[in-house]
Amino acid sequence: LDMDGTLEPTEGTVKGFTHYPEDDxxxxxxxxxxxxxxxxxxxxxxxxxxxxxxxxxxxxxxxxxxxxxxxxxxxxxxxxxxxxxxxxxxxxxxxxxxxxxxxxxxxxxxxxFVPPAHYDAWCIKEAIYGPGTDESVLIEIFGTRTPKQIQEIRAVYGDVASPNRKSGETLIEQDIEDDTSGDFKRFLISACQGGRNELDPETLEEAVEPVLFEDKPTGQFIINMEKLVNVAKAKRDAQKLFEVTEDQLGTDEEEMIRIFALPEVYQSRATYDEYVKLTQRDVENTIDRETSGNFGKGLLTMVMALKCRPKYFAERLVWCMKGLGTHDSDLIRVIVSRAEIDMVQIKECFLEMTKQTLWNWIDQDCSGDYCKILKAIVGQN
Missing domain, CATH: 1.10.220.10 (Annexin)
Structure with missing residues (x-):
């Protein structure tokens, strides 16, 4: 699995510096x-x-x-x-x-200079402890981080948010409980567990198949995606999602959280595909129609990240810089947190989305040394 928890290759723009070139x-x-x-x-x-x-x-x-x-x-x-x-x-x-x-x-x-888990924990703390709650930061972090990343955040959050309190991992849930309410609170409590199912090695090994040419092995292998997922379960979850949203008066938010929060990434994608076959509508459309407020935004973020995390962050970067003014803290957070993970793929999605490079957008939207360091992180090519 790659750094983002999927089988899709990802690459950061910031890599380990190994040797000093002559022109350095x-x-x-x-x-x-x-x-x-x-x-x-x-x-x-x-x-x-x-x-x-x-x-x-x-x-x-x-x-x-x-x-x-x-x-x-x-x-x-x-x-x-x-x-x-x-x-x-x-x-x-x-x-x-x-x-x-x-x-x-x-x-x-x-x-x-802040280690990744500590930086995410600090951003969460600032979103909660600052003047008013910045729900968009909570949605971005809890909706896009892998289970491993969330568990690392939980492990350090107490030290970051309240170093004098010996409350450990539970402090993050206490802060969410105290600062949010309703369905959005339940969404965050669910997401902050870092409990989403992950691909187990046995399932992954069974899905690896040799590539044959004239019935002879070529030495190459492919992943049989059908073996990664339980199609019957995907159909059941798609049917259940339909029943608790479109097929009844009112929406069962708790059941929605279960369907969106537990399955691993490929099982989730299979459920979304089955839902389209069943309803002729994608899950994002249903979330828009059947939910509202930060709860709906949280579910949408989770779905977008599971479908294509780089595309989600490309859209987030557009939002940071589009229109009058720049959301600088959000821009910094996205660029710094993704620099070593999938910034190459984010740049590709950004280019496809805007027909301009991320480097050019930063160059036009920011200034001075701040602009220089962001451009140095994302790279021009």
Missing amino acids: PMVVFMNEFDGTPLAGERWDAESDCIFLDKAMDGAGTNEDAIIHVIANRTNAQRQKIKKKFKTAYGEDLIERLDSELSGDFLETVMAL
Whole structure:
């Protein structure tokens, strides 16, 4: 399974930095700084620390140098840089950056230095504890993260949201209970369990079949998608969904949550396909017709992410930048959180959707060093 929990290949635009190329600005700098021949050498957190320290040394800050390092390292590498910097200089790198940078550029840099689960937990905490509840953030995170990612969020949420309380994983449910209500609350409580079924290795192994040519094996294999799903169950769930929505007066929201929250991704897609055969209507249309408010938005997000997670995030990015003004915190969150997972596929969906590249949209919609670092993360190609 890929990083997003499916069999579809995904690729991030930010990858592990391995060697310093000859034309890297750090190679030139280190040669001039102390004669270190860095070209071709393996990545070294200490060299990055020296480069960052000099970028913030003296009057003025070399923001381009900061962007060059931070936007081209993985989160795991940034954690090593952060630790090495404190060892080398007896000073916290995050505090140093905080004193040198400002605005949306600072917010982006800070986000890049937070481990993924902690960053999601922080975003949830801000959405709940801030002035009013930002339901769209809760919907985005709980509606799109894999079971493994949600379990990781649960494990760290207590430390992030309330480090002085020894409440562990339960705090996230307490906060949702206290801050939301009705069907939307039930949706979030369900989603925050990270309990969606996942493909088991045995089922996956049975679905792998050899590719034959003239009845002889070619050494290649394909996935028989029909063996990944229980078609009879998909038909039952499709029928049940019809019965609790279109086929009765009123809607059974609890049963809807069960149908949308439990099956693994391919079983869910099979149910959606069977629903179309049964009703001549896709599930998104039924959700629109039969639900309202944040509960409906949550279900729609869940369905869209299960069908094609990159497409959902491409649409989210369009929303962030379309029209008057930019939803900067949302833009930062989507780009930072998907940079190492599926940003390549998100860019493809974005291009198909808007007929323009994501890089160009950012270039037209943002400015300054904030614009530069976002473009460096997503890449121009």
